[in-house]
Amino acid sequence: MNLTATSVKPSTSVSFPPRVQFSRLRPSTLKCSMEVGGLDSDGREFKSADEMWADQVGDSNKKTDWYRRGVGYWEGVEASVDGVLGGFGHVNEADVSASEAFIKTLLSELFPSDARDSQRQLVALDCGSGIGRVTKNLLIRYFNEVDLLEPVSHFLEAARESLTPGYHDKHQATNFFCMPLQEFTPEKGRYDVIWVQWCIGHLTDDDFVSFFMRAKAGLKPGGFFVLKENTARTGFVLDNEDRSITRSDLYFKELFSRCGLHLYKSKDQRGFPEELFAVKMYALTTDVPKKVHRTRSKVHANIPRIIK
Template sequence: MVAATHQREAQSSRQIKPYMLVAGRYLCVNPNLSATHQVLGRCRVKVRSSSRIEMEISGLDSNGRQFKNADEMWREEVGDSQKKFDWYRNGVGYWQGVEASVDGVLGGYGHVNEPDIKSSEAFLNTLLTDLFPNSGRNQHLVALDCGSGIGRVTKNLLIRYFNEVDLLEPVSHFLEAARENVAPENLLVSEDHKAVNFYCTPLQEFTPDSGRYDVIWIQWCIGHLADDDFVSFFNRAKAGLKPGGFFVLKENLARSGFVLDNEDKSLTRSHTYFKELFNRCGLSVYRMKDQKGFPDELFPVRMYALTTETPKRVGPSRPKRQLNRPALIK
């Protein structure tokens, strides 16, 4: 009876489009699924004699089908080279028909742009104060915006704090829109702050230049990577960080286990699921913070600051308010 009810709720939730994708800051809209999954989900970490760690995390897909663990789901979805090729092709293909606008990439929830940027900025300020001398002032800072979409986060946030920002986006018409959106004439920043490189490349195929970035920002895109590619991406990306650099991962959060979207081929993972993957990547969670101010029908969103080692604080313990920063660009 519980399973039948769960399936009906999952199916009915499809009336609200569950945006979960990479190509430009996508939200998950699936309230009944996330709430019900909290009841049904179970998770534990199992260590086998071969030292390979497998996650016994149950989950389900957007049609209500249940999986006993993540390994079962991944075998079905990307279990051979053709399936994996189709997984990534279908994921990007889904968004090739989406309008290159804020409302388009946010799944009709363009009004969450402002609270999203404000929360991200507060989180970034705290990290810069904690981890960089003088909060990063008087330094030439470089960031990578992964899954940059139309340049929404670069334009409204990163370009104001970093002298150079590179944008990584696999959907070509989103990236072309980003070029225009972050062109110098459309920004309220000095000429010392600019978008430099535009990479039309998916995460699973991207390798950054060694030691280029102070911060690698990854928002609403990691759900498209299968677990093995998740780990491979971060292992490559770690080499792209400068000494003392860090990752920010901002992502939708399942209340437990995982939720697979069959339409856009993306996965919403739980905090426990993320922690296990971070361990596999050799990353430490330095700080995390939940997004506030989003509509109740959206999945919870959490921000993680990830480091390759436990960093020493170089600034005061309490972040100071950043002054003389340009205002939010709406």
């Protein structure tokens, strides 16, 4: 999906505004007519996702071309924040701020305080890392080690140059993997968190499921995924230019179920321009999540609250 949004993405056509890279941002000017169907960026209608995938990747040659064109699009984009965010570099601060609030909540709820305060080394994987924007501005501040996975070589080299050893105290960017999600298999039990932002839209449904099935083995016990991605109001929207698909919330949840993943928490991104697709953050676990019990004072239980 161009993960303009591995990030965010908008599109450069008349119908779509600028985009953000493999997991990057993109505009929401096209709407799907029904949940099971969708549109492409030229306005062509598909009755179902199965129909669209059969048309786009129905044989090995088409599938090879799908991925080749997706990476090819990003190979023509400059290695800068504005480049990977499709001309929407100004959303970087809002993106990082929302992601930080989300990950802080997840770490406090899912990782026991004794584990976080001990000598345990926290390790994260940044999928569709692009130029290292998410690692540099967020992940490296919370994890002792961060590995970066990105198929576009000049993006990854820019990340390597900016994330020099000692960039953030004793935390470091450790491994730089130049390969696409659909070909990557993580080291078993290495990661506490696997962060997938603005890039999963480049994967077909089958490869989406296959990736998460392999990636589950890369999590430590109690580890989890964070998926941050553009969402269509209904169905899906196919971008013909960068070979990516924006899925609806229900579409994502169906795929999560196929992956054997459980939705622990989700949150909407706020503060983005209205012309872009809505962006949603999902925290996914491999086990059925335990409910977090919170107690509140009986005295204050019925006090009216301001509706925001």
